[in-house]
Amino acid sequence: MTTTASLQAPREFLIPRGPRTVGFPTPDQIRASIQQLVSEHEFAQAQQLAEEGLEVYPDSEGVLAISALVAIVRQDWLYAVVLLEKLVFLQGDRASDLTRMMLERARKYRGNAMPTKRQTIATAAH
Numbered sequence: 633m634t635t636t637a638s639l640q641a642p643r644e645f646l647i648p649r650g651p652r653t654v655g656f657p658t659p660d661q662i663r664a665s666i667q668q669l670v671s672e673h674e675f676a677q678a679q680q681l682a683e684e685g686l687e688v689y690p691d692s693e694g695v696l697a698i699s700a701l702v703a704i705v706r707q708d709w710l711y712a713v714v715l716l717e718k719l720v721f722l723q724g725d726r727a728s729d730l731t732r733m734m735l736e737r738a739r740k741y742r743g744n745a746m747p748t749k750r751q752t753i754a755t756a757a758h
Contacts, residue, residue: 666682667698679702686699696719712742720735
């Protein structure tokens, strides 16, 4: 059985405290911690950290991007669209083709609990 204390220990280890916000990590530390959590299939913790990061750094491109990827992994298409639209807005002409493609993909899947095989094939073809 996993206790709350044991769930918190890895997260506290992953996110060293940063100087920018007292008691909270920097955007780069948040991004790296979320990447590690996702690589370990700790999606709920990754989502929680992404939400906390967005509360403190709502305009951080790195936090927005990784949070959108977590939403995509969780197939939360509506939330992914919101985050990616904000990221594209902030980046303007600097927004990458990959970011724009992910936004279009999330828009296509929005409202579907799970993309159909046909949608997945169509997206891969583009």
